Structures are given as structure tokens and as C-alpha cells.
Amino acid sequence: MHAIVCIKQVPDSSEMRINPETGTLVRTGVPSIINPYDVPALEAALRLKDQFGGKVTVLSMGPPFFEQSLKKAIALGADRTILLSDRRMAGSDTYATSYTLTLGIQKIAAEEPFDIILCGRQTIDGDTAQVGPGIAARLGIPVLTYVMKIRSVDFEAREIVVERKLEQARQVVKAKLPVLLTCEKELNEVRYASLPNLLRAYRHQITIWSGEDIGAHPD
Numbered sequence: 542m543h544a545i546v547c548i549k550q551v552p553d554s555s556e557m558r559i560n561p562e563t564g565t566l567v568r569t570g571v572p573s574i575i576n577p578y579d580v581p582a583l584e585a586a587l588r589l590k591d592q593f594g595g596k597v598t599v600l601s602m603g604p605p606f607f608e609q610s611l612k613k614a615i616a617l618g619a620d621r622t623i624l625l626s627d628r629r630m631a632g633s634d635t636y637a638t639s640y641t642l643t644l645g646i647q648k649i650a651a652e653e654p655f656d657i658i659l660c661g662r663q664t665i666d667g668d669t670a671q672v673g674p675g676i677a678a679r680l681g682i683p684v685l686t687y688v689m690k691i692r693s694v695d696f697e698a699r700e701i702v703v704e705r706k707l708e709q710a711r712q713v714v715k716a717k718l719p720v721l722l723t724c725e726k727e728l729n730e731v732r733y734a735s736l737p738n739l740l741r742a743y744r745h746q747i748t749i750w751s752g753e754d755i756g757a758h759p760d
Contacts, residue, residue: 542595542696543655544586546619547642547676548579550603550610551666575610578661582724584731585691586659587618593696596620596653600645602630602638608747616734616742623649627752639675644755646676656696658721662687670723677721685716686723694718 550573575583586597599614601607602625611622625645633641646658658680660673670686677684689711690704699718704711706725734742 542589542593542657543598543653544589544595544657544659545598545600545646545649545655546579546583546586546614547658547660547673548583548599548601548610548614549576549661549664550574550601550607551576551664573606573610575613576661576664576666578663578665578724578726580661580731581726581728582659582661582722583614583617583619584729585722585724586657587732588729589657589691589694590618593694595656598623598649598653598655600642600649601625602633602641602645604631605749611747612742612745613734615745616738617732618735618738621748622745623748623750625750625752625755627757629752629757635669635671635675639672639679641752641755641757642672643676643679644757645750646680648750648755654719656718656720657694657701658682658719660721660723662723662725673721673723680719680721682719682721683716684721684723685714687725688722689725689727691722691728 590597597619598621599619600623605626607624625641663670674684685703687706688703689706692702694701701720702715704713
């Protein structure tokens with residue numbers, strides 16, 4: 542089992558401020574956290590690893606200070622972290638972000654094929670919910686959105702069954718692996734970091750790939 546989890550570091554919503562001139566979020570001097578929808582996605586991957594064995598790779602895109610969130614992912618139990626970081630990636634919209642993350646996933650998959658990609662439903666600083674489905678579309682794999690529960694995974698039959706959140710109901714859906722899930726906060730309760738993993742996170746060396754490393758188009 543190999544799960545890839547896409548996470549983003551976002552400004553703490555309680556500290557968010559808007560630049561009145563540009564209308565954009567002020568990030569300088571604002572405390573950052575892992576996007577709250579991404580944490581249950583990471584926990585879901587870790588639970589699959591607990592149940593089936595395997596590996597959890599965490600992928601993010603952003604400036605070098607995003608490393609603090611990746612180290613937190615290691616403290617929770619992830620095995621490998623990769624940061625896509627390049628000045629040309631700054632200010633990317635959801636189209637460019639899904640393109641860049643897809644290239645990162647393809648580079649990871651060339652080394653070790655994946656079974657599941659997990660993303661948060663959306664980010665609290667964008668609220669578009671477009672990046673996860675955009676990645677799935679570029680990879681040509683099924684996408685299951687608004688996942689509230691993973692009912693079962695059969696790696697031999699290459700199938701997964703989940704419950705999706707609808708407006709007034711839940712929908713049970715089966716899909717073939719590999720698959721991409723976008724996860725709701727209600728999916729699970731997140732574990733605490735263990736002391737051994739905290740020590741491992743302290744020593745952990747994050748892999749950083751530039752746009753050139755992943756074969757991104759220079760424009």
C-alpha cells in the first residue's frame with residue numbers, strides 16, 4: 542500500500558488579515574497551520590498504513606517555510622515528505638497548482654506506484670475545492686469527493702468503498718484503485734504525535750524539488 546497525501550500550509554484562520562489595497566491574504570507575520578481539511582486526509586492514510594502496512598508520502602507545494610508542516614506530518618507517522626518549491630510557483634492559481642502537484646505525483650509514482658491519493662476537501666484560504674479533482678483529471682484516475690468514511694479497501698481486488706457527504710444524505714460509492722479522495726473534517730479524529738515520531742521528525746530531511754526537477758514547463 543502506498544498512499545500520497547497532498548497538504549498545504551495556510552494562515553491560521555483566527556489570525557487572517559486582508560491587504561486592503563490588493564485584496565489578498567496577508568501571510569507575513571501570520572501564524573501558519575496545516576490546512577484543517579488536510580489533517581484528516583493524512584490520518585486516513587496513516588490508518589491504512591496501520592491496517593495494511595506500506596508507506597505514506599506527503600507532498601506539498603510552497604516556499605521553504607512550509608517545511609514545518611511537513612515535519613509535523615512526519616511526527617504524526619508519515620514516512621517521506623516532498624516539497625515542491627520554486628519562485629516560479631509563487632502565486633499559482635488552482636489550475637497551476639494541480640498541474641504542479643500532478644508532476645510531483647508522477648515523479649513519485651515513477652519511483653514507487655501509488656494506490657491512493659488523499660487531499661482535503663478544500664483549503665480554508667481558497668475554498669475552491671478544485672485542486673484535488675484537477676489532479677485526478679490530469680492523472681486520469683477516479684475521484685471521490687466529500688468523503689466522510691472509508692468503509693473498506695481491497696488491494697487484491699483493487700477496489701475501495703466510501704461514504705460521501707451529500708446535502709441531506711450520504712452516498713455509498715465503489716471505485717477502482719488507484720483513486721483520489723477529497724476528505725471531510727468528519728472523516729476521523731487525528732492522532733497525537735508519539736515521542737519516537739517527534740524525534741524522527743526532528744532529524745528528518747525533507748526532499749525539495751524545483752520546477753526543473755519535476756519537468757514543469759518554464760512558463
